[in-house]
Amino acid sequence: xxxxxxxxxxxxxxxxxxxxxxxxxxxxxxxxxxxxxxxxxxxxxxxxxxxxxxxxxxxxxxxxxxxxxxxxxxxxxxxxxxxxxxxxxxxxxxxxxxxxxxxxxxxxxxxxxxxxxxxxxxxxxxxxxxxxxxxxxxxxxxxxxxxxxxxxxxxxxxxxxxxxxxxxxxxxxxxxxxxxxxxxxxxxxxxxxxxxxxxxxxxxxxxxxxxxxxxxxxxxxxxxxxxxxxxxxxxxxxxxxxxxxxxxxxxxxxxxxxxxxxxxxxxxxxxxxxxxxxxxxxxxxxxxxxxxxxxxxxxxxxxxxxxxxxxxxxxxxxxxxxxxxxxxxx
Ligand SMILES: NCc1[nH]cc(CCC(=O)O)c1CC(=O)O
Numbered sequence: 001x002x003x004x005x006x007x008x009x010x011x012x013x014x015x016x017x018x019x020x021x022x023x024x025x026x027x028x029x030x031x032x033x034x035x036x037x038x039x040x041x042x043x044x045x046x047x048x049x050x051x052x053x054x055x056x057x058x059x060x061x062x063x064x065x066x067x068x069x070x071x072x073x074x075x076x077x078x079x080x081x082x083x084x085x086x087x088x089x090x091x092x093x094x095x096x097x098x099x100x101x102x103x104x105x106x107x108x109x110x111x112x113x114x115x116x117x118x119x120x121x122x123x124x125x126x127x128x129x130x131x132x133x134x135x136x137x138x139x140x141x142x143x144x145x146x147x148x149x150x151x152x153x154x155x156x157x158x159x160x161x162x163x164x165x166x167x168x169x170x171x172x173x174x175x176x177x178x179x180x181x182x183x184x185x186x187x188x189x190x191x192x193x194x195x196x197x198x199x200x201x202x203x204x205x206x207x208x209x210x211x212x213x214x215x216x217x218x219x220x221x222x223x224x225x226x227x228x229x230x231x232x233x234x235x236x237x238x239x240x241x242x243x244x245x246x247x248x249x250x251x252x253x254x255x256x257x258x259x260x261x262x263x264x265x266x267x268x269x270x271x272x273x274x275x276x277x278x279x280x281x282x283x284x285x286x287x288x289x290x291x292x293x294x295x296x297x298x299x300x301x302x303x304x305x306x307x308x309x310x311x312x313x314x315x316x317x318x319x320x321x322x323x324x325x326x327x328x329x330x
Contacts, residue, residue, distance in 0.1 A: 009040050
């Protein structure tokens with residue numbers, strides 16, 4: 001007796017962190033592949049040191065959430081890795097290819113405050129939780145007299161600090177709340193003019209092994225979004241160049257916008273805004289935000305990375321490298 005395997009579909013193993021957020025965003029990639037790719041998909045949760053530690057990210061370092069996943073992919077334990085793009089180090093991993101950048105969620109940060117309050121309605125002295133020096137610096141610069149309190153943990157844990165009355169508010173990525181179905185807790189979506197998001201916030205990075213051309217082609221044709229890829233490339237190029245010159249917290253946001261060319265025809269271009277904090281030392285020798293440097297520029301969609309590097313150069317000229325504060329990427 002013998003049986004014929006009639007199911008000739010290839011099975012693609014997709015690696016992800018095990019958090020509710022990571023699993024949900026990986027599910028969207030898996031669903032698209034199963035729907036349009038004529039493949040079977042298996043989701044493999046991989047535990048990372050970042051998931052097992054409660055220390056501030058600034059202490060445990062960049063890549064804590066992503067390097068275990070990248071290793072599993074390079075070692076052929078999975079075929080695809082789905083990351084929150086903003087958690088990836090800027091240095092490329094030569095073992096891997098960035099096969100797809102799916103369409104981005106709303107990149108903005110969101111306030112979750114007690115009693116439905118907005119930032120402007122929080123009385124001076126209110127406590128606002130965030131573990132991100134980028135968010136802390138921009139909150140301080142608003143001059144509202146808010147007390148910034150360090151914070152870590154998953155999205156639900158952070159929201160609970162407000163619902164339990166421990167903090168007056170927390171700031172989180174809107175995309176994370178959206179993916180978890182928790183948009184209802186948002187009391188204000190923060191405009192980029194007040195708070196520029198982390199480079200690549202709200203976007204996913206989908207990687208495969210550099211020599212796995214079949215999977216790369218599959219991912220590129222089904223889940224890649226070119227506008228998101230260009231926007232995120234500009235933001236990340238800006239971050240990468242600034243990292244070389246300083247470790248100041250950086251915010252960046254690129255939008256695809258309509259513009260007119262020399263002949264008055266409508267063309268799509270990339271508009272990039274960036275912010276970097278400059279620190280000074282107070283009497284106790286601790287770094288405090290002395291200034292927020294801002295710059296913006298518009299460029300060709302096909303030269304996204306150059307636009308990012310140019311804007312970083314402008315911020316460095318303005319003094320972004322002078323005295324760097326706490327390291328941060330989120
Ligand atoms: N730093 C943690 C992190 N990494 C990705 C997200 C979700 C949002 C996203 O994909 O950018 C979050 C949570 C947050 O910043 O509130």
